[in-house]
Amino acid sequence: MNYKAIALIPVIILLIIGCFGILNSKSIINSLFSLDVIDTATISIFVLIAASSGSQTPILSDVPRYANYSDPYPQAIILTAIVIGFATQSLLCTIALRLSRATPLLRYEDLEK
């Protein structure tokens, strides 16, 4: 087993925890936290895979110091995903705020009537 696969194991565990949480949550707030955990796990997978070729800063130069650089492409793309995840979280929090006026506990069993 190579070391890249071993590095991915904690992230996969984090992903499973998030999925378990979102499928077993009893209230809106639990779902929000679980979604954030899955979001973090996805981002970590991207970063780990980008860093598999090397971990130095990707700067173009003739100095051999920067030869072993990490792949900048997935990192640039995951920035967008971070922003989108943040936007989703904030919209969901807004909804939770509005719904909490009528049902302060925000439990699904109260809301799904």
Next chain:
Amino acid sequence: MIDSPLFYASLTYTPATLGFLGCIKPKFVFPIGVVTLLGIAGFTLRAINIGFETSYKLMWVGGIEFSFDKFTFPLLFGACISMLIVFGLYKEKLTHYFYQICLALLTALTISFSAQDLISIYIALELTGFCAFILIADRNDDKSLFNAFQYLIGGGLAMLIYLIGVVQAFQFSGTFLIADLSTETTPALCLIVAGLLTKAGIFICGLWVPNIYSHANSQSAAILSGCVTCAGVAPIARLSTGMQPIENSMVVIGVLSGIVAALYAVFERDDGRALGWSSVSQLGFAILSPTYACVYAMQHGICKTLLFSTLTNPKTNDDNSQSQNNISDWILVATFIIASLSIVGLPYTAGFITKTWLKGDIPMEARLIASTASLMTATVYARLIWNRIKNSKLTLKTFLTPKWIAVFDLFRPKSIILATSSLLLIAYGFSYLKAYYPANIRDSLIALVLGSFLYTSVAGLQTEKFVKPVTRTLDLVGAPFVVAALLLANLFYLKI
């Protein structure tokens, strides 16, 4: 036709620009937006007719590639027409940011119809999801807010699943292009397709569809059914054109979706929910054939927009005008009937042509099941038409003795829009005369008549006892996992 990259870039981004400008000067920008939509609709219609295809790179060399082809143009045309119908019919009742959101939505849809790489599709689908979220919450009561919450959390999770699939595919091939996806990375493909299916609202992933359509405003439901669900169809069609295993799996998923959702629609007693289930079933048919998926989705989207717009009589402000509104009521009911018949596939309507194309392109076994499901669709729409006529309180007497002043109703913008669109639905039925061979006409008529008979036999069932609407959030959120597992099982072991 035009080949300049600048033109296609502006075609993509003009609607969103107009939408954001419309937040500053709403009344001034609205006519410009309508003219833009008309222009895009005309251009796409011309491009469909001559079979035009082009592609361009945003930011020239090394940029992101977009391609406008047979997948893009029909869906773009359908989205523009749906928006025009909704803007025309609900002009007075639109809340003050409705059309701005719709224009921003059109840009997101154009990107998802034309994008060639997975990340652009991801961003476009997320933007579509945000716009749809605002449209669902437009009604602004607790239930619609909760529906919007369910949609957003389900869509967000589905898109994260999609991203995990994308990164796996990237690890294998080193690019994000659809063309470079390989069948070697089977789990990645399953995750990607499960995410897309959730956005398209197909099969178990589409459980959110009926809840939301039945409770949203009718203008929001019209836009959602006409445009938003199409966003997932184009990438799925692109994926399954290139890869044989995906195309075969889509036949399984499409047939399951068509049958199960049609059954739910037969037993559903609420009209809005029945339309939602029927939408799931029809989009399931659409993905059966990658070649005609987009045309079928376009026809279905336009018909569903008309259906949701005419499902209920709009409330008039002055009550004494009810006696004069006979003719516009008749036009509403007639449009509802024509759009329903087009979805069922009556000869000489648009639905008949697209159904013929689709049936000619799918495997024999799938065709048999598709015929069964179209029988059930006929049953659903027999009930819907019957209910609509009953609810409208129109009698033959009022039709035969019209008030002369009511003739002016014919020249109201709403009546003109509805009449034109229903006439165009019929006129489209004459565009491909090769479809009218006797066996084909016989099949569709038999499905229609048998469906109506079947309706009389299920009309008396007390279905509330055994068909419960699916409203639990966990069911909606967990569906993509189930579908991903199903796809994985199919691709690895069953190999259908």
